[in-house]
Amino acid sequence: MEKDRYHPEEIEAFWYQKWEEAGCFKAENYTKKPYVIVIPPPNITGYLHIGHALNNTIQDILIRWKRMSGFNALWVPGTDHAGIATQNVVEKELMKKGLSREALGREKFLKEVWLWREKYGNRIIEQLKRLWASCDWSRLCFTMDENLSHAVQTVFVSLYKKGLIYRGTRIINWCPRCTTALSDEEVEYREEVGHLYYIRYPMEGKGFIVVATTRPETMLGDTAVAVHPEDIRYKDLIGENIHLPFVDRLIPIIADQQVEQEFGTGAVKVTPSHDPNDYSIARRHNLQFITVMDTTGRMNKNAAIFAGLDRFSCREEILKKLKEKNLIEKIEPYTHRVGHCYRCDTVIEPYISEQWFVKMKELAGPAIKVVHDGELRFYPERWAKIYLQWLDNIHDWCISRQIWWGHRIPVWYCSNEKCPPIVSVETPERCPFCGCGHPVQDPDVLDTWFSSWLWPFAVFGWPEKTRDLEIFYPTDTLVTAQEILFFWVARMVMAGFEFMGKKPFSSVYINGTVRDKTGKKMSKSLGNAIDPVEIIDEAGADSLRFGLISLTSFGQDVFLPDGFHYKGRNFLNKIWNSFRYLEMLAEKNQVERISFSAIREEIEKLKISERWILMLLDRKIQHVSDCLENFRFNEASDSLYDFYWHQYCDWYIEMSKMYPEKDQYLVSKVIPVLFYVMARTLKLLHPFIPFITEELWHRLKKFTDVDGDFIATSSWPEPDGFSFEETLEKMDEIKKIVIEIRDLKTTFRIPVNHNLDVDYRGISLLSDPWHRTMVEFLARVRFNSVERSLQDKPDDEIVRIWESGWFSMKVRGIIDIATEMKKLSSEKDKISKIFEETSRKLSNEEFLKRAPAEVIEKTRKLQNELASELNKIEKNLKLLTGSNHECDN
RNA sequence: AGGCGGUUAGCUCAGUCGGCAAGAGCGCUUCCCUUACAAGGAAGAGGUCGUGGGUUCGAUUCCCUCACCGCCUACCA
Numbered sequence: 001m002e003k004d005r006y007h008p009e010e011i012e013a014f015w016y017q018k019w020e021e022a023g024c025f026k027a028e029n030y031t032k033k034p035y036v037i038v039i040p041p042p043n044i045t046g047y048l049h050i051g052h053a054l055n056n057t058i059q060d061i062l063i064r065w066k067r068m069s070g071f072n073a074l075w076v077p078g079t080d081h082a083g084i085a086t087q088n089v090v091e092k093e094l095m096k097k098g099l100s101r102e103a104l105g106r107e108k109f110l111k112e113v114w115l116w117r118e119k120y121g122n123r124i125i126e127q128l129k130r131l132w133a134s135c136d137w138s139r140l141c142f143t144m145d146e147n148l149s150h151a152v153q154t155v156f157v158s159l160y161k162k163g164l165i166y167r168g169t170r171i172i173n174w175c176p177r178c179t180t181a182l183s184d185e186e187v188e189y190r191e192e193v194g195h196l197y198y199i200r201y202p203m204e205g206k207g208f209i210v211v212a213t214t215r216p217e218t219m220l221g222d223t224a225v226a227v228h229p230e231d232i233r234y235k236d237l238i239g240e241n242i243h244l245p246f247v248d249r250l251i252p253i254i255a256d257q258q259v260e261q262e263f264g265t266g267a268v269k270v271t272p273s274h275d276p277n278d279y280s281i282a283r284r285h286n287l288q289f290i291t292v293m294d295t296t297g298r299m300n301k302n303a304a305i306f307a308g309l310d311r312f313s314c315r316e317e318i319l320k321k322l323k324e325k326n327l328i329e330k331i332e333p334y335t336h337r338v339g340h341c342y343r344c345d346t347v348i349e350p351y352i353s354e355q356w357f358v359k360m361k362e363l364a365g366p367a368i369k370v371v372h373d374g375e376l377r378f379y380p381e382r383w384a385k386i387y388l389q390w391l392d393n394i395h396d397w398c399i400s401r402q403i404w405w406g407h408r409i410p411v412w413y414c415s416n417e418k419c420p421p422i423v424s425v426e427t428p429e430r431c432p433f434c435g436c437g438h439p440v441q442d443p444d445v446l447d448t449w450f451s452s453w454l455w456p457f458a459v460f461g462w463p464e465k466t467r468d469l470e471i472f473y474p475t476d477t478l479v480t481a482q483e484i485l486f487f488w489v490a491r492m493v494m495a496g497f498e499f500m501g502k503k504p505f506s507s508v509y510i511n512g513t514v515r516d517k518t519g520k521k522m523s524k525s526l527g528n529a530i531d532p533v534e535i536i537d538e539a540g541a542d543s544l545r546f547g548l549i550s551l552t553s554f555g556q557d558v559f560l561p562d563g564f565h566y567k568g569r570n571f572l573n574k575i576w577n578s579f580r581y582l583e584m585l586a587e588k589n590q591v592e593r594i595s596f597s598a599i600r601e602e603i604e605k606l607k608i609s610e611r612w613i614l615m616l617l618d619r620k621i622q623h624v625s626d627c628l629e630n631f632r633f634n635e636a637s638d639s640l641y642d643f644y645w646h647q648y649c650d651w652y653i654e655m656s657k658m659y660p661e662k663d664q665y666l667v668s669k670v671i672p673v674l675f676y677v678m679a680r681t682l683k684l685l686h687p688f689i690p691f692i693t694e695e696l697w698h699r700l701k702k703f704t705d706v707d708g709d710f711i712a713t714s715s716w717p718e719p720d721g722f723s724f725e726e727t728l729e730k731m732d733e734i735k736k737i738v739i740e741i742r743d744l745k746t747t748f749r750i751p752v753n754h755n756l757d758v759d760y761r762g763i764s765l766l767s768d769p770w771h772r773t774m775v776e777f778l779a780r781v782r783f784n785s786v787e788r789s790l791q792d793k794p795d796d797e798i799v800r801i802w803e804s805g806w807f808s809m810k811v812r813g814i815i816d817i818a819t820e821m822k823k824l825s826s827e828k829d830k831i832s833k834i835f836e837e838t839s840r841k842l843s844n845e846e847f848l849k850r851a852p853a854e855v856i857e858k859t860r861k862l863q864n865e866l867a868s869e870l871n872k873i874e875k876n877l878k879l880l881t882g883s884n885h886e887c888d889n
Numbered sequence: 890a891g892g893c894g895g896u897u898a899g900c901u902c903a904g905u906c907g908g909c910a911a912g913a914g915c916g917c918u919u920c921c922c923u924u925a926c927a928a929g930g931a932a933g934a935g936g937u938c939g940u941g942g943g944u945u946c947g948a949u950u951c952c953c954u955c956a957c958c959g960c961c962u963a964c965c966a
Contacts, residue, residue, distance in 0.1 A: 005928070189962095196966085213966055226966095260965050268966050277964045336966090382893065386961075389892080393962090482961080513960085550914080553903060557894080557960080561901045567914055570928045581925035634903070638913070653925080739932085746920065746932040780923085780931095834910055841908095846946035855908045855947090862910075 006576035008540025012691045016130065019694075024712045025067075025134045027074030027472075035071035036475035037063055038456050038505075039135065040484065041143060043082035044121035045089050048128065050514045050560070051481060053532040054552060056133050057545045058511055058633060059479045063134055064687040065628050068716035074472060075134060076459050078141035079125060081117075083406035083448040084178055084343040090116050090405070106404050113405050127533060132541045132690060134712070141459045143451040144407070151458040152451045153410040153425045155499065160423045164359045165399075167421065171272075171279040172398050174351035175341040176297030176311075180402040181355050183447060184395060185487050187339040187348050196334035197319070198265065200327045201225060204241040204250060209234070210329050212264025214336060215274075216322065217314040220247055220303045221292040224270040226281055229255035231266050245327065246318070247304050256281050273352050289352060295402075297349055311349070356400040356409060356444070364391045366497035367490060376493065379509045379631045380555040383485065390486050399447045406445030413440050453491035456504035463499075478505045482513060509631050512557040535565050542689035543568035546637060549688060553634045571641055572692050575685075578649050579696050582674055586703050589662055594672045594704045596679070600720060607665070607770065610673045611724040612731045613652045616643060617677050618719040624684050625716070637688050644681055651735070651778075652677070658777035675704050680717045733765050734775060740800060741779040744809065747819060748798060754809060757786040757797070762805030781809075790879065801875040803868070821880055828873045835866040 019025060027034070037059050042052060059075060067073035090113045091101055101109040121142075129137065141148065159165040173182040197216050200208035211225055225242055227234035234253070241250045251270075258281055259268055272282030273291040282289060292303045297311045306314045322328050339348035368391050370376045371384050378384040400409060412422040414431035415438060422428050428439050454462070460469040474496070480489060489508060496504035535544045546568025552558045586592075599606075599614075606614070620643045627636035656674055659666035679700055686693040690712065697711035708714030744750065760766035760783070766775065776783055790806065793799055798820065799808040838859055841847050848856060 003922095003926080005926080211966080215966080258964080263965050270966090275964085275966070277966070280964075337963090386893075389962075485961095515959085551902070554905090555894095556902090559901065561915080563915075564901080566928075570914095570926095573928050574926065577926035577929085579925080584925070630905080632905075635905085638903075642913080649926090650930090743932060749920080752923075831910080838910095841947075844946055847908095848946085850946050851908070858908075866910080 004577065004580060006573045006692065008542060008572070008691060011695045012541055013130075015691050015694045016132075019134070019710065019712055020137070022710065024710055025075070025136050026138060027072050027136050029072050030471060032070060032072035034074060034472055034476075035063075035066040036074045036076070036472045037477050037479065038076045038459060038475055039078060039133075040478075040480045040488070041078040041080040041141070041452065041455065042124045042128075043085055044079045044117055044124070044142075045082055045085045046124045048124055048131070048532055050530050050532050050548075052124075052128070053544060054514055054548050054558065055479060055481060055511055056128060057548055058509065060133050060545075060690075061549070061633060061687040062477060062479070062628070064690060064712065065716065067134070067712070068683065068686065068714060070715065074136055074139075076139050076141065077125065077128070077133070077135035077137060078455070078459060079121060079143070080452060081142065081144040081406065081448060083401060083403055083445060084180065086113060086117070087403050087405040088178065088344060101404065109404055131533075131536055132545065134690070139459070143448070143455075147461055147464075148451055148454070148458050149407055150425070151454050151462055152407045152446065154463045155450075155454060155495070156410050156446070157423055157425055158499070159358060164362060165356060166359065167354065167356050169352060169354045170357070170398075171276050171350050171352050172355055173339065174295070174349045174353070175344065175346055176293075176295065176349050177344050177346035178341060178403065179295050181351075181353060181398055181400060182341065182348070183398050183449075185449075186342045188342050189337040189339050191335055192338045193333060193335050194338070196264065196332045198329035198331070199269075199322060200329055201242045201244065201269070202327075203237075204243050208327075209237065209242065209253065209267050210265045211267045211269040213269055214334060215271075215315070216318050217299070217306075217311055218271040218274045218292065219244070219269055219318070220299070220306065221271045221273050221290045222251055222269045223249075223272055223282065223288040223290060224251050224254050224285065225267055226254050226256045226259050226270050227267050228259040228261045229257065231259075231261050234267060245325065246306070246321070247302070254281075254285050254287075256284065274350055276350050279350070279352070291352060293349065293351075295351075355398050356411075356446075358397040358399055360394040360397055360494070363494040363498055364394050367391055367493040370493065370497070370503050375506065376503050377507050379507060383482070383508070383510045383555075387485060387490055391490060397447075399450050400442075400444040401447055402444055404445065406448060407451055409442040409444050409446055411442040413442065415440075449487050449491060452488055453495040454499070456492055456496060457500050473500060473504070474502050475505045477507045477509060479509045479511060482510050485510070510555055512552050512555055514558045514560060530560060539565050539569040540572070540691065542572055542691050546571060546689055549633050549637045550641075551634065554632060567641075568689070571645065572689065574645055574649060575692060575696070578644075578653060579678065579699065581653065582671075582678060583699065583703075585656070585671060585674070589667050589671060591667060591671050592703060594675050596672070596676050596705065599669075599672050599676055602669075603722075606669060606673070608727050608730055609652065609655050609774070610669060611722070612727040613648065613673065613677055614720070615722050615724040615727060616647055617680055618722045621680065621684065621717050621719045628687075633688075640681070640685055640688070644685070648677060648681065651731075654778060655774060658774060675700065679704060679706050683711060683714060683717050686711050730765065730771075734771060734778075737763075737765070737775050737802065738778045740802070741775070741781055741807070744798065744800060745779070745781070747823070748809075748816065750809060752780045754781050755784050756781045756807050756809045757788075758783040758807040759786055759788075759805045760807075761787070763802050763807075766805070783807075793879075799876070799879050801872050801879070803872075817880055821877070824873055824877050824880070828870065828877070831866055831869055831873070835863070835870060838863045838866065 039059065040055065063073050063075045093116065094100060094104070094112065104112065125140065156165060173184065173187045175182055194214050196212050196214055198210050198212050199216060199219065200210050202208055209225060213219070222244055227238065237253050238255045240253050242253065244251050258277065259266065270278045270281050270287065272278050272287055272289045274293070281287070290302055292299055293311055294300045299306045299309045299311065299314050301307050303314065306317060309317060319328070340346065341348055368388060371388060378387065410423060410425055412424070412428055414422065414434060415436060416431070416434045419431055419433040422432060422439055430437050431439050456475050457469060457473050460466055460472055462469055478489065492504050496502060532544055543565045547565035548558070550567055551560065551564060620639065623639055624636045627633070653674065656666070656670050659670060682693045682696055694711050697706065697714070700706050706714070741756070745754070758766065760772070766772050772783060790799060793808060797808045797810050799806055841859055842863060
């Protein structure tokens with residue numbers, strides 16, 4: 001037989017295609033109970049990164065498991081139009097060609113974006129698809145699809161009519177690079193080292209008041225200085241005026257509770273148009289709002305001599321001028337949080353403008369209740385608290401964006417300014433209020449998340465009352481990342497109740513974040529990303545999946561070490577080669593049609609080894625199913641790994657080699673059990689490593705009567721209900737003896753198939769010839785039955801006492817007594833300690849009184865085992881020191 | 890400032906209701922290309938489970954303190 005390794009490339013490509021051709025992933029069997037997951041739609045600008053890989057592997061495991069478990073499993077795929085991100089990408093492309101969106105104009109620009117989308121927008125889907133995701137691709141959705149647009153408009157109009165959407169002039173987060181408003185969630189705060197500048201503001205009378213600020217350039221827009229009403233330092237100054245430098249403006253000193261006396265000097269400059277705090281102070285005090293920047297972050301005409309400067313150069317300039325005027329008291333280093341645009345990383349500018357908002361308080365109610373009532377659960381549970389905390393403090397949602405790529409706001413304005421806005425799904429011909437002819441549509445588009453939050457029902461055709469909507473909504477499980485808990489998850493729950501009257505899903509599994517060695521999130525822009533596609537090219541999707549899953553315990557962040565996928569890769573190789581052994585075995589013994597049902601019918605004819613592995617398999621089926629039920633993916637995959645490799649391969653397959661070719665028991669029982677365990681384990685492994693299991697499933701068909709056309713659509717195994725508990729103890733004993741002999745053989749370098757003198761009158765397990773054969777085979781020795789006394793032990797033999805019998809082996813050359821002594825002594829010490837501990841426990845009345853019976857029983861049993869072990873070691877030690885008379889049995 | 894997560898073998902991590910003689914993968918040591926597999930096999934070494942208290946018959950596990958690492962929220966300019 002030739003050496004072989006598992007080569008995934010062709011196999012993975014082959015089966016993916018077959019699955020699709022056969023429609024394995026289509027959720028078409030409406031007689032079955034549905035199980036539904038909607039994918040968190042990746043951005044069309046995205047590449048598959050390791051975070052997607054983890055997130056989608058988990059979804060795929062759930063879907064495949066449920067599909068096999070008899071559900072009409074539906075995984076809805078789709079992509080997100082990602083308004084700002086996509087517009088930025090296309091603008092960059094245009095820039096390369098010397099074009100700009102302004103030069104093209106709205107219509108032509110949008111054409112470009114659609115072209116770009118046609119060309120690259122499905123790249124990430126192709127990656128997912130080629131690689132593993134068992135989505136129902138016939139239902140692929142896009143957030144800019146016509147029905148999605150229709151849903152978005154319907155929702156807007158409905159919320160507007162309920163008074164939950166309004167238009168207003170507020171201070172909002174503005175990105176001067178993207179020149180658009182952003183929601184609070186779209187701003188990323190980062191600690192940055194800056195300065196705190198103490199500036200002297202000359203008072204109208206005489207003297208100065210010193211204010212502290214991190215942003216001196218905004219002073220040009222100051223319309224007051226505020227102090228705390230009870231601050232004795234400034235009490236008398238309230239109502240005085242300040243002569244604001246550069247802009248020639250008198251501004252008052254006012255008193256406001258919001259001012260912290262301890263911070264800075266206790267006096268704060270108030271810039272209502274460029275700071276959210278100052279904005280609220282200004283509203284309380286009816287201050288003037290003076291905007292000193294334009295939409296791109298340049299100082300405007302209100303900035304007097306600084307007009308035209310960029311906001312950051314203006315800061316430098318103004319500091320220079322202040323120094324010249326001796327108006328800087330001091331400058332301190334200061335670390336503070338600075339908001340950045342989540343799409344382009346530009347520093348956010350608080351900015352006053354007219355935008356559309358959604359009132360969130362009312363919508364949040366049902367979303368809070370459903371979690372309180374336990375009808376929507378988070379896994380891990382701690383996320384519920386974070387979710388609730390956000391909803392409890394929810395602010396209105398700014399939904400209008402001053403970009404072009406996205407859902408146009410369904411609002412028109414009449415030329416007559418007295419007419420209210422026309423809010424309608426259909427384009428109005430004329431103004432319904434005054435009848436005039438040319439209503440103009442609002443130029444803005446909606447926040448991308450304003451379409452994403454409708455995802456769980458919009459993908460099924462809402463607002464139409466479709467059959468899909470009726471059958472598949474609400475969905476079951478949402479698998480997503482922590483970073484979009486507020487952006488997306490919370491808003492979906494709100495939308496679900498508002499528009500469907502029902503929660504959109506009942507379980508939310510928040511998978512961990514994949515981080516690099518320094519704890520940073522893996523991302524392309526940070527340059528610390530591991531490219532999953534590269535790993536797949538190298539070792540296959542199964543290896544990647546297995547490696548990822550193995551490292552991600554219940555919602556914990558994942559810290560990827562180099563070569564994390566080797567575990568999976570090696571495992572696949574093990575599976576591959578063990579399968580080849582089975583094939584070879586079947587062919588050699590001319591076994592063709594193995595009937596699994598026969599195994600179950602003739603249980604009583606099975607020997608301990610078969611019963612043992614069947615029992616372990618049964619337990620494993622139960623365990624893996626339980627793990628999946630509780631989102632314990634790594635526990636499931638690791639316990640399957642252990643079972644397959646360290647029980648099935650290391651022991652059971654090895655045992656099968658003890659039978660001669662065409663042995664009756666081998667052919668009639670062992671081979672069927674080998675195949676049976678293989679087949680069932682492959683099913684359990686399928687959700688984790690779909691490709692190799694599918695390949696082997698089809699190879700199994702040559703020998704067995706496995707069910708289903710594909711393993712992907714076969715049935716999830718149920719335990720047979722075997723309870724051969726007694727085999728466990730015996731197999732453990734056999735393993736122990738085998739390991740003991742192997743240890744001796746290693747220590748004393750004894751050759752293979754050495755003759756071992758054994759007195760098994762006292763070793764009860766070995767009184768069974770079949771057990772003896774098995775031990776001999778596994779330990780690669782031959783037993784000579786002897787009944788001589790240990791006193792007659794020749795000097796070139798080493799002896800091990802086991803229970804009340806013993807075995808002895810001839811040792812070539814020098815027996816290294818010292819090595820053996822050392823080993824036994826340290827073993828003795830170790831066991832003695834534990835023995836003492838258990839003794840103490842068992843003589844403790846409180847323990848006996850309070851501990852549960854099974855714990856006491858367990859401790860007693862351990863105590864006995866330790867005692868007999870100590871006894872053995874004692875005797876063995878005595879043998880080595882030569883005083884072997886007493887231990888002769 | 891609050892909240893959350895982490896701290897277990899050299900490295901990366903498991904350890905579900907307190908009752909283990911504390912596990913895995915990689916790495917390390919010794920031996921073996923034995924007819925499924927060297928991406929393999931056999932046998933090993935390696936941990937006072939971050940600190941200090943407490944509860945308990947019993948704590949890696951529960952409670953409190955502290956330390957360090959990380960994350961998330963917050964209108965201290």
